[in-house]
Amino acid sequence: MLNIFKIALRNLTRYKRRTFLTASLITVGVVFVLVFIAVTGSFKHMMVGQITDSFVGHIQIHKKGYLASIDNLPLTMNLTPGALKKVEKAIHETAGIEAYSKRIKFGGMFSNFVETTNIRLNGVNPEDEAKTVPLLFSRIKEGDKTIRKGEILVPELIAKGMKVKVGDMVVVIATNKDGSVNGKQFKIGGIIESATGPGGRDGYMHIKDAMEVLRMEKMDVSEIALRLSDFSTLHDVHGKIKGNLSTTLNKAGKPAFEVHTWEKLSPFFNIARMIDVMTFFIKIMLIAIVLVSIMNVMIMAVYERIREIGTIAAIGTMPEKILSMFLLEGFCLGVFGVLTGVILNSGVLYILNRVGLTFDFGRQKGLILSPTIDLSDIWVISAIVIVVSVVASLQPAYKASKMEPIDALRHV
Amino acid sequence: MSLVTAKNVSKTYRTGNIKIEALKGLSFEIEPASFVSFVGPSGSGKTTILNLIGCLDKPTHGTLTIGDTDISHLNRRMAASFRGENIGFIFQDFNLLPVLTVFENVEYPLLMVQNVPSDERKKRVMDLLDAVGMIEQKDKYPDQLSGGQKQRVAVARALVTEPKLILADEPTANLDHKTAYRVIDIMKKMKDEFGTTFIFSTHDQKIVGEVEVIYILEDGELADRQVKGG
């Protein structure tokens, strides 16, 4: 085996330029795919982090049907204190949940005494909310990084449009569940930067204030956002808590709650999916490049060496040895390409990280990507290339092994 | 007992509708440790009979035996392994593997065909390189050798497995006069030393002058058998 290997390597170094060109083609393909995976992967990772850590959370629990009518922020779809108790019990019984936050979401009018506009508001407990979506307070551009009672965090857009600043007094007016209207004065505690996607334009106030505006006697929360201790357990925990909650049925006999992961809650998930599809097609392209280039050199190699094949076959070399000689040659070519590709890739990633790849997404400017590649991705790509290299050599190698020595020797 | 026995061997090539009778009922016997040549004009069937004896091709009719093996009906794999064990080849164009050194070329059949252990392999290769006078060139590649040197390496390669029989189709055709004699000389020495049978095909008067038995082929038929010095 070692000797077949030696012969294969010698044959590769025999046509240095051709071997170099083919290997570099594979190298370029591998670098391209790996860099693409690294950059898009870090983009995905960063965006998912931004979305889940800024406002969505990892998982959300609502009353059944809430999400379908979320545009109206219906107060009639809130969880009653009894239901809330059941949800909280289920949360405590499910392992892997780091924090959760109860939110009262409602739409209202925001007035600076001169003008009035619409606003979407979240009544939250600041400590719980900060634990569940840790980036929230970092989005506060002006004002203290907290939510005090009697204060409101206003999204940047509304603050600009209404020309209000931190410390100004404003009025929030909202219709409660029964249809009566109520208003309350707030001091602007902070201006909050918009994040990516829906909910990025929401204002925040203390949950007690929200209850007061909405004249709630007891707390009817609209949603509960969860944060997991380990994001990779997302689907696992989602399944578990869904299971724990499924025993509570509503009047129609269906589960009373709906549990969604961020994937269902943010349109970015579809972008992430698109990226995955693109990655898939780029991998297919890599396979095609490797297949065609290796097949091409191996067909040439067999053709050029017909007399040599005839000679070793006449001497008594068994067909499977001849087969493996050519397969190993394709294999080695693939390995060369992959090795240099992987090394070059780490160089490219190092440079990208040193230079700092920034991009803007929506109203967020200067997000810095730090592309890294998982070892598992490197293994998968390497395995694909090497397997394809061997597969591409199969036909020429088989042809070589099937040659009749007498015909091959006569070949000029 | 003779080493090679041909009984009424015929070979017909078919290309489309055209049949070419390259050999027409050849019968002969070749003794062990002999130096034999097929001689005849171009197209008389010299290469064809050598290919048949070398298990590279099968006769259309008749039987061919080497030792006690009937080689007229071997399948592909059996023929390959029979060649590997019993037959050495020397080619007109030397046919050394260009990516292997002189040493590795001679080692090849022991390594890739016969699986001889490393110590013995080394010894046998060195002995033969010594015998053909190529030991100083052992680390050179074929493209650094002259034609005669290449053919000496090829002789060593054919002999290294200690085959019963070595077939050489026009081994001196691409060598100059002096070199050709040198190679023939070496082969003769090897024949005496190892008791190997050499079967040539040639027009070359140098070989014709050196061999013990000459089979003269004419148009696919055995026209004459001449034994010299015996």
Ligand SMILES: Nc1ncnc2c1ncn2[C@@H]1O[C@H](COP(=O)(O)OP(=O)(O)OP(=O)(O)O)[C@@H](O)[C@H]1O
């Ligand atoms: N593969 C083949 N297909 C068809 N005809 C063939 C084939 N090989 C040889 N022949 C024919 O068989 C006859 C004998 O050929 P062979 O090669 O044995 O001659 P030779 O004595 O070796 O000639 P030379 O001295 O030119 O090498 C020739 O007429 C040749 O054309």
Ligand SMILES: [Mg+2]
């Ligand atoms: Mg011939």
